[in-house]
């Protein structure tokens with residue numbers, strides 16, 4: 001099996017540590033090396049499209065972007081919506097009902113919206129069920145979106161657009177919102193400090209945390 005595409009999460013995976021917003025520059029260097037060897041790198045994250053598209057351009061990756069926690073896919077100039085748009089009134093109702101803080105990125109989103117603190121309560125799940133809304137937490141942020149929601153839906157769309165088989169794809173992440181992405185990929189990688197429930201679906205758990213783990217993985221891949 002030859003890895004042709006690497007799907008990487010951002011927060012907690014390409015950063016110095018979970019909870020950090022500092023990019024691990026050795027991880028970026030390693031991903032650049034993978035791209036130079038013809039392996040396409042895609043960003044798959046709960047962050048908004050403008051944030052991810054900017055990063056994607058400046059990092060020089062070519063595998064595409066899955067933004068808004070799976071609800072928006074970008075590849076070679078084309079944007080593919082994956083989820084039902086959420087009406088602003090519903091976003092505001094959720095925010096006010098559960099007294100949450102909106103992510104600053106919400107004004108740049110259409111399908112999936114971020115809030116803190118990143119804790120899902122039973123009442124929130126009940127509300128989401130009643131409203132037909134998807135709800136997930138990455139540990140960085142709480143996400144509500146139109147259906148289907150989740151990185152799995154976006155990753156399936158991206159792989160279809162790329163025309164690659166899932167067995168030729170590696171996915172690497174740190175949190176529960178990455179489970180769906182790993183379940184699709186042939187090579188399923190968790191960084192050392194990942195959520196336990198992500199490690200359970202991974203077929204490799206790295207020795208090193210977050211971005212250091214990404215470098216460890218890429219080195220193993222490009223050494224072969």
Ligand SMILES: O=C(O)COP(=O)(O)O
Pocket residue numbers: 009010011012044045046047114137138139140141142175177
């Ligand atoms: O936006 C978030 O919840 C965290 O983003 P991530 O998917 O890059 O970890």
Ligand SMILES: [Mg+2]
Pocket residue numbers: 009010011012013138173174175
């Ligand atoms: Mg993450």
